[in-house]
Amino acid sequence: MTVTDNVFENLRLELRRGCLTLAVLAQLRQEHYGYTLRKALAERGLEIDESTLYPLLRRLETQGLLESEWREEDKRNKRFYHLSGDGQRIFGQLLGEWRAINASIDNIL
């Protein structure tokens, strides 16, 4: 990997990081467990590594944006996540921020 490729990769990751959080919060307006959430995001064009998504769910829960519960489904215990009250409020704010940035970038371009 060249230096330029490396710079691009770092910037790409930086750009994606915030967007992933927003996408996860958006998708968790409906309840999901880790794997189905990953599939749902991938079906909508957003691929996320397992090693990125699953720890992200934990962090968002620690921050109070998600709530979770263990439940049995298909004879297997799974941890289901959904947006908490705070999560819904902050998701709304983040969505507004993202739309404003998006509109600004479009104007600049």
Place this chain on the structure above:
Amino acid sequence: MELLDRYLQAVKKHLPWKRQDDIIAELRANLEAQLEDKEAALGRPLTQGETEDWLRQIGAPIQVAARYLPQQYLIGPALFPTYWFVLRLAFMWSMIIYAIVSAVLIATQSPNGTAFLEAVLRVPGILIQVAAWVTLIFAVIEFAAAHYPEKCPEIAGVTTQWSPSTLPPLEREDADGKKPRHFSHAVAEVVFGYIFLIWLLLIPHYPYLLLGPGAYYLHGSPFQLAPFWVTFYWAVVGLNVLQLGWRSVDLARGAWQKPPRLQHIVMSAFGLIPLGLLLTVRDQVYVTLTHPALDQARYGGTVDSMNKAIHLGVLVVLAIAVLSLAWEIGQMRMGAYRKRAAGMR
């Protein structure tokens, strides 16, 4: 499945024990569901090779586990600029103190080349020790700020506790368009000044440090330096000590950016003293014969010529130094006049 169990076991080893069972249970449920989907799509179980490829794509166990841990820093980005500043200061002052102590010890106890070499070789070790201590202290501060932010808010907010009025003055170019000196330049000047002083103090014991192989020729030659050179030598040492002391004080006071022109002039004026002393030598005898009784007839004329040449050289150098000093004084007066004139506009 055995491979997945082994994989999860390896991940578990790198997780904090309080949360490891919960995290592994969740990860297992997700990965097993994913595996089932893959096998359903293929219509058969995954081969050993396919399972390995899949797990390799998920990531090494230690990296996967690390994603579940909070970001940890030895010294975080908020504290790092302060750490870097303190580290550079610690390096500078440890070197200055070490150079002074070494110079004194070498000059008073064992003034020889080996002692000098040993002192130089100890420098990397001292720098590593200083860096280790500073890093350790800042790592403790970082740990305290991260784990007990309520008990040390002033540390956590170190970057916000500043006032614009404490900023250093604007770096202006002087009247000659010269930029202020860089900090590293000023530090290097002081450090090399001390190294030069050590070298100077070693010269009487090891003349080859000054003359190189010429020292051995001088030792076997019919000529020798007149005793007056000892006085000249100590005058030069005194001048260096004065200059170095002045620069060290400037550095300590933070006045290293632009040493005042007056300081330069004073040092130039003091520099005239050793040269002036050379002119006071009785009969202008700078070099004598080692064995006058034996060599007077053969080398007497040569010695006279050498002394006359040295005397003439000293006169020329002194004249240049005096003219240079006069030029400096003139420039200073001109600068002061311009400043007054600009102030009256």
